[in-house]
Amino acid sequence: MRTRPLLASLCSLGIAAAALVGAAPAQAAGTAAAARGTHCPQLSRQLPWYGHNREALQQVIDERGTCSRPQLGGYGEDRPVAAFDWDNTVSKNDITDATIAWSLRHDKILRPRSWKATSAWLTDAADRALTEACGTDRPVGAPLPTSTRPDCADEIFEIRSAAKTMSGEEAFAGRWNHRRTVPEYAWVPQLFAGHTPAELTDYTRRARAEALAAPVGSEQKVGTHTLPAYVRYYPQQRDLIRTLQRAGFDVYVVSAGSEPVTEVWSAGVGIDKKHTIAIRSLLDHRGRITTWNEGCGDRPDSRGGDIPYIDGKRCWINQEIFGVHGKHAWDRQDAAHRIAIGGGDADTDVTFVGDATGAHLVLNRNKNEIMCRAYDNGDGRWLVNPMFIEPLPRKKGAYPCATTGRTEEDGTAGPVRRADGSVVPDQLDTVYGPQAAS
Structure with a gap:
């Protein structure tokens, strides 16, 4: 863990108030x-x-x-x-959206053994939607053809962005602390299970280069989704x-x-x-990468x-x-x-x-x-x-x-x-x- 020594007291330093709007300059x-x-x-x-x-x-x-x-x-x-x-x-x-969009356009998501196992809260409806859209013809661990199967790219991106399937059903259900996690955020690194961190780093660098080169205001398509193509x-x-x-x-x-x-x-x-x-x-x-992540404080490692x-x-x-x-x-x-x-x-x-x-x-x-x-x-x-x-x-x-x-x-x-x-x-x-x- 990357820990840092405790800070020495800063209490003796003055903190001048800065008003929200219309404050006098310092x-x-x-x-x-x-x-x-x-x-x-x-x-x-x-x-x-x-x-x-x-x-x-x-x-x-x-x-x-x-x-x-x-x-x-x-x-x-x-x-x-x-x-x-x-x-x-x-x-x-959003740099996560940029990385996912690039990965879907370049077939970088690997087929999981079970979609349901990618998240602790993924619903049966989401499991069915992903299985139907992405198919079972590719071996487990092989890249999904998301660049040529827009339905598969659509389902993945809709679940990541809206926590719903393309038909509008809830993609996640169950109990979680809503001030400590949100399943569709936690699902992003889980989507890259099977890759090494170095591979995900490489995909991100490629996505970053494209996003920085795209004009401000430009858009891209992921399946039927339209999202910004640029990041600055x-x-x-x-x-x-x-x-x-x-x-x-x-x-x-x-x-x-x-x-x-x-x-x-x-x-x-x-x-x-x-x-x-x-x-x-x-x-x-x-x-x-696995579908598990580190916990914080007194919380154990978990699936999000x-x-x-x-x-x-x-x-x-x-x-x-x-x-x-x-x-x-x-x-x-x-x-x-x-x-x-x-x-x-x-x-x-x-x-x-x-x-x-x-x-x-x-x-x-x-x-x-x-x-x-x-x-x-x-x-x-x-x-x-x-x-x-x-x-x-x-x-x-x-x-x-x-x-x-x-x-x-x-x-x-x-x-x-x-x-x-x-x-x-x-x-x-x-x-x-x-x-x-x-």
Whole structure:
């Protein structure tokens, strides 16, 4: 396991509040930073951010990094930590979709002995649909002809993306903790069972090259599905990550994707494998991917039961970065053992982004729970930014924070609550659209 020594206390460092929208620029911090010269790496002013988000992030960088602590260097025990989700946070569009689409177009999914055995929750309806669409004429372990059988590609992609079969039947059923996993996410590395991590890495590199070369806005077909053909690194996020690293931060990616896939992409922003956390598949005696993955905290290895998803991202951060093991890895830690900056775009990120002590950066994709937290802005440190490429327009109506904004462990929807138990009122969308960048 990739553990990191416990961080020394950061409590003595000041944390200035950064208001969500319309906050005053951190002029004092900026002046102090300039006075300290080379110890104060600066975010580029050539890249547009919404409102005063750049200034708020710069203030945290100055207060926690080498600007205030020029002795930071190397990988010491007291380095501040920043952690980011990947898909639609650091990059525009989904790198898992790009890899699956490429793999389906190139016949890289191997026929399993039993579709039902690929997931602990796959339904009989999904098993039948996959068997009928993909056939049984290929030997077990041989590549499925997904490039020439669009029905097979369709069923696989529909189950991965919508958790349903092409006929609309539920693809997964049973019980799971809805704040620790989601079967269609866990199914992705399970689809690549039988391959080596090196093979999956190679497929991802090929898919990445195609996605980066495709024009912004371009689309591709998988069976009858239409999805984006392109992926782009956000220049602002690349600059933020590099600035944080220069300022002495340990910067991590924490994703609910497959780890070999995420590692290929995170290298493009200077984040190595040690600092990339995603679903970790167990390997068989031949070094090939299985349908099992590592557990977190006090949870055993399983077929998708605990992955870096919602509360699972907190567990993996606590365990892998701060060295908190056992059942307490699922708990919110004290400020000295939490990240300084967290960034995400979806409800799967809400827990770890909320744990950040300096800034909670959210790219607005109109996801209920994380936007309820962001707009409620309980600690004054939530920063909402439209997506840097093809931002969404304003959400119609309010986010249902007071009634159904939160996903509970049993999968039901409930109100979003603050730490004191009070209910977050419904929130209107105020940071959106192409006109929002400045």
